[in-house]
Amino acid sequence: MRLTQGTFSFLPDLTDDQIRAQIEYCLQHGWAVSIEYTDDPHPRNTYWEMFGMPMFDIKDAAGILAALRDCRTTFPNQYIKMNAFDSTRGRESMRLSFIVGRPKDEPGFGLVREEGAGRRVHYTVRAYVTDRPEGERY
Amino acid sequence: MPDTDAQAADINLDGVFRDSGVGEVLEGLDRELIGLAPVKSRIHDISALLLVDKLRQQVGLSSDAPTLHMCFTGNPGTGKTTVALRMAEILRHLGYVRKGHLVAVTRDDLVGQYIGHTAPKTREVLKRAMGGVLFIDEAYYLCRPENERDYGQEAIEILLQVMENQREDLVVILAGYKDRMEQFFRSNPGLSSRIAHHIDFPDYSPSELFAIARLMLERMQYQLSPDAELAFREYIERRRVQAHFANARSIRNALDRARLRQASRLFGQRGVNLCRDDLMTIESADIRASRVFLDPSGTDSP
Numbered sequence: 001m002r003l004t005q006g007t008f009s010f011l012p013d014l015t016d017d018q019i020r021a022q023i024e025y026c027l028q029h030g031w032a033v034s035i036e037y038t039d040d041p042h043p044r045n046t047y048w049e050m051f052g053m054p055m056f057d058i059k060d061a062a063g064i065l066a067a068l069r070d071c072r073t074t075f076p077n078q079y080i081k082m083n084a085f086d087s088t089r090g091r092e093s094m095r096l097s098f099i100v101g102r103p104k105d106e107p108g109f110g111l112v113r114e115e116g117a118g119r120r121v122h123y124t125v126r127a128y129v130t131d132r133p134e135g136e137r138y
Numbered sequence: 139m140p141d142t143d144a145q146a147a148d149i150n151l152d153g154v155f156r157d158s159g160v161g162e163v164l165e166g167l168d169r170e171l172i173g174l175a176p177v178k179s180r181i182h183d184i185s186a187l188l189l190v191d192k193l194r195q196q197v198g199l200s201s202d203a204p205t206l207h208m209c210f211t212g213n214p215g216t217g218k219t220t221v222a223l224r225m226a227e228i229l230r231h232l233g234y235v236r237k238g239h240l241v242a243v244t245r246d247d248l249v250g251q252y253i254g255h256t257a258p259k260t261r262e263v264l265k266r267a268m269g270g271v272l273f274i275d276e277a278y279y280l281c282r283p284e285n286e287r288d289y290g291q292e293a294i295e296i297l298l299q300v301m302e303n304q305r306e307d308l309v310v311i312l313a314g315y316k317d318r319m320e321q322f323f324r325s326n327p328g329l330s331s332r333i334a335h336h337i338d339f340p341d342y343s344p345s346e347l348f349a350i351a352r353l354m355l356e357r358m359q360y361q362l363s364p365d366a367e368l369a370f371r372e373y374i375e376r377r378r379v380q381a382h383f384a385n386a387r388s389i390r391n392a393l394d395r396a397r398l399r400q401a402s403r404l405f406g407q408r409g410v411n412l413c414r415d416d417l418m419t420i421e422s423a424d425i426r427a428s429r430v431f432l433d434p435s436g437t438d439s440p
Contacts, residue, residue: 059237060269062307067265 001108003041006081007098016065019082019100023061031084031095032056033064035071039078039137041106041127051075054085068100077103077138103138149193158192160185160231167224171217172353173346180337181221181228188232205334206234206309207301209277209323211316212339215385218313219273221339225311226271235309237269245279248293256289260296268307277312278322294326301332342385344374351389355420360397365422370396376430392428399424 004010014022026033034054038045051071058064071080080101083094107128114122129137155161164185168178187204194201206229210218223240230238247263250256264272274280282288301310312319312329316338323330342350348371355361362370373392377383400420404412 055265058266058268059239060307062236062268062304063265066261066268 001106003079003099003102003106005041005043005099007096009099013102014098014100019068020061020065022096022098023064023082026084026096027059027061029084029086029095031086033058034083034085035064035067035080035100036083037071037075037078037080037101039103039134040130041079042109042125042130048079048081051080054083056085056087072101075101079103105138149197151189151193154193154196155189158189158231158233160189160228163224163227163231167221167228170353171220171224172349173342174217174221174339177217177221177337177339180335181225184335185228185232188229188234192233203305204234205305205332207333208309208311208335208337209319209333210311210313210337210339211319212313213315213341213385215383215387216339216341217386218339219275222271222273222311222313226309229271229309235270236307239267239270240273241267241270242273242275244275245277245290245293248274248280248297249288249290253289256292257296260293264296264300264308268304271309271311273311273313276314278314278318281322281325283325294329298328298332301329344371344378347374347378347385347389350386351393354390354393358393358397359418360393360420361418363419363421366420366425369422369425373425373428373430380430392425395428396420396424399427 002009008014023033032054035051036048037051038048051074052067055064055067068080068082078101079099081097081099084096086093086095109125109127112124112126114124116122164182167181171178184206191201191204208225210222212218219242222242226235226238226240229235241263243263248256248260250259280290280294282290297310300308312333314322323333351370351374370392374389377388377392382388397420403421403424404416
């Protein structure tokens with residue numbers, strides 16, 4: 001079950017050239033690009049692990065792609081996403097966030113039902129991979 | 139725009155030249171940098187080569203990406219960093235470098251203090267410099283053969299790899315004293331073979347130094363009184379032969395000190411009404427107060 005979180009997630013995987021074009025767009029607007037990775041695909045997991053600091057001082061896509069390559073070699077089978085942060089006054093928030101790397105198998109989510117007081121059922125989702133501990137999921 | 143038809147003879151060099159906008163940068167270089175005739179002529183040659191290369195590409199002739207790595211040798215204050223900055227601009231206008239920013243580093247920014255520290259440090263610097271120009275000052279300090287715990291060689295190896303494989307992403311400019319750079323290249327032939335242009339920056343003559351001072355004063359909106367001009371010419375003659383003379387930088391320092399003395403002098407005359415000219419003019423007394431005029435042995439710094 002292909003994860004559909006973030007921008008472009010309903011499209012096929014972006015090629016390196018397409019990623020480069022997106023990075024150039026971000027740099028043109030002066031946004032700081034950062035790379036994050038995780039092995040927990042739950043939709044409420046917003047803060048993934050940071051791969052290095054946000055690259056606010058890199059002016060060219062080649063440098064950022066080098067960092068992405070490093071991340072892919074270090075974590076070949078985890079989700080990797082690229083974020084662009086806009087630091088202009090009044091905004092100070094993420095402008096673009098898209099997945100650039102996925103594990104080979106994505107088992108997906110299951111529904112969890114919990115019965116509460118007065119036989120009310122609370123629903124939530126759980127990712128099948130989180131049955132296993134971190135590091136052994138993919 | 140130039141004709142892409144290989145049969146047509148009128149390849150529009152002027153058009154490409156105009157479109158690239160390189161002309162203004164070259165004119166700015168000629169105007170704002172005093173002297174440096176061999177440097178300027180080499181830069182014009184490089185610009186011409188890159189333009190013709192562009193035209194060849196457009197007409198369909200083969201053209202390898204030219205090696206643009208350079209080595210600037212010369213004494214301090216002769217304009218190496220300034221010219222490197224202009225070089226970055228020129229390369230951007232001609233389309234050989236994507237962003238045209240300059241990252242200036244020395245050995246400490248590239249070499250680490252312990253095992254495993256150098257590679258990430260160097261790679262970080264290279265990442266920042268991608269799309270622009272990497273300027274390495276005092277490049278020979280990277281190689282310290284007498285200290286076996288020195289990690290400079292690692293940095294050199296990473297540089298060599300990037301200079302060869304990512305030529306379209308990065309241009310490297312090394313700088314330093316001429317004789318030490320020659321020694322450095324002798325012990326690192328791989329590096330020397332990747333450098334296409336060796337440019338030497340000669341020391342400025344006294345009249346060139348005075349012209350530089352004139353330019354600086356104009357920019358700072360100051361002027362020298364006629365006596366002050368004579369005093370400053372004398373100052374230059376004396377200061378040049380003293381120790382630690384750093385060409386244009388020493389001139390800038392001297393002017394800053396003259397401004398300091400002018401300000402003190404004006405402050406001392408607090409009762410007197412001042413006009414705009416008084417605020418702008420540096421008098422000969424402001425210059426002659428320097429220690430350069432006192433010390434006959436020439437060992438003191440002014």
